Amino acid sequence: MDKQAQPMDASADRKSNEINVTMEEPIRILMLFTIMNRGGAETMVMNYYRHIDRNRVQFDFMVHRQERGAYDDEIEAMGGKIYRMIPLHPFTFNTYRKQISDFFDQHPEYRIIHGHCSESGYFVYREAAGRRVPVIIAHAHNAHALFDTKWLFRTYFKHTMRPYLTQGFTCGKEAARWLFGNELGKKAILQRNAIDTFLYRFDEAVRLEVRQELHLSKDVTVVGHVGRFNRQKNHEFLLE
Numbered sequence: 145m146d147k148q149a150q151p152m153d154a155s156a157d158r159k160s161n162e163i164n165v166t167m168e169e170p171i172r173i174l175m176l177f178t179i180m181n182r183g184g185a186e187t188m189v190m191n192y193y194r195h196i197d198r199n200r201v202q203f204d205f206m207v208h209r210q211e212r213g214a215y216d217d218e219i220e221a222m223g224g225k226i227y228r229m230i231p232l233h234p235f236t237f238n239t240y241r242k243q244i245s246d247f248f249d250q251h252p253e254y255r256i257i258h259g260h261c262s263e264s265g266y267f268v269y270r271e272a273a274g275r276r277v278p279v280i281i282a283h284a285h286n287a288h289a290l291f292d293t294k295w296l297f298r299t300y301f302k303h304t305m306r307p308y309l310t311q312g313f314t315c316g317k318e319a320a321r322w323l324f325g326n327e328l329g330k331k332a333i334l335q336r337n338a339i340d341t342f343l344y345r346f347d348e349a350v351r352l353e354v355r356q357e358l359h360l361s362k363d364v365t366v367v368g369h370v371g372r373f374n375r376q377k378n379h380e381f382l383l384e
Contacts, residue, residue: 170202174251176259176268177205180213180226184337185260185285190215191338198223204254206247206268208232208261227251232264234297244271258313259283262323263302273308284314284332286376287322 180186193203204225207213216226227247232240244267248254256279257272259265265282272280282305288298302323312332314320320329352362360366371377 170198170200171256172202172204172254173256173258174254175203175205176257176261176265177207178261178264179207179209179211180205180215180219182214185283186213186215188337189260190218191340193219193222193224194340195338232267237267241267241271244268248272248275255279257281260285262286262288263298263305266301266305266308269305269308279311280309281311281313282309282323283335284312284319284323284329286315287318 175189177186177189180190189203196203202223203219204227205219206227206229208229208231210228219226229243229247230236230240248271252275254272255277257265257268257277258281259268260283262282262284269280269282288295303325306324306328312320312324312328313335314323314329314332315335315337317329320332323329324332354360355362355366367382369377369379369382371379373379
């Protein structure tokens with residue numbers, strides 16, 4: 145069995161795999177996503193990415209779609225690399241495991257893995273832990289609320305991935321409990337979603353332009369909401 149990292153324990157003995165920081169090259173963090181489109185987690189990471197000192201820290205992305213995402217051009221313009229893996233589903237598990245192993249053979253430079261694919265990052269976390277990558281992070285962005293055909297796989301992988309993690313990040317307590325369990329969930333770091341508030345400053349000209357576009361009167365009160373129709377978006381509260 146692969147050598148396992150201690151779950152969410154920053155004191156794990158990885159002296160032989162210390163992260164070397166030099167002024168010449170930035171630390172490169174490998175981010176795991178499905179595709180870099182304009183989803184919530186993707187936009188949050190991009191907001192951080194735009195404002196970090198990229199001379200010191202650089203984000204690269206492992207995605208699981210062959211088509212280009214909405215943020216790909218911007219990522220590459222900022223110096224990020226994008227690696228494309230095959231989509232992950234039960235019929236591709238063996239091929240995917242081989243692809244991940246080959247990736248780490250070719251890219252031993254990554255010492256920090258930050259997964260945003262929930263429990264789907266299991267194969268990457270396991271491979272990274274077996275190669276003694278010192279920092280392996282899973283980020284809980286959501287709590288799975290539906291009992292569907294994916295539930296069995298999601299439940300299995302969220303339990304089996306935990307021993308390979310060195311740290312968990314989360315957007316909230318419920319998401320942390322779902323992905324990491326009650327005890328490990330308490331150790332997860334609460335990572336606030338980054339928002340550039342300057343983009344949302346009041347602008348009378350924009351207000352009038354959008355109201356005209358939506359055929360709304362200048363005087364009518366408008367309450368807007370952007371979000372898909374599922375339980376986590378709490379539409380009942382909005383309606384109340």
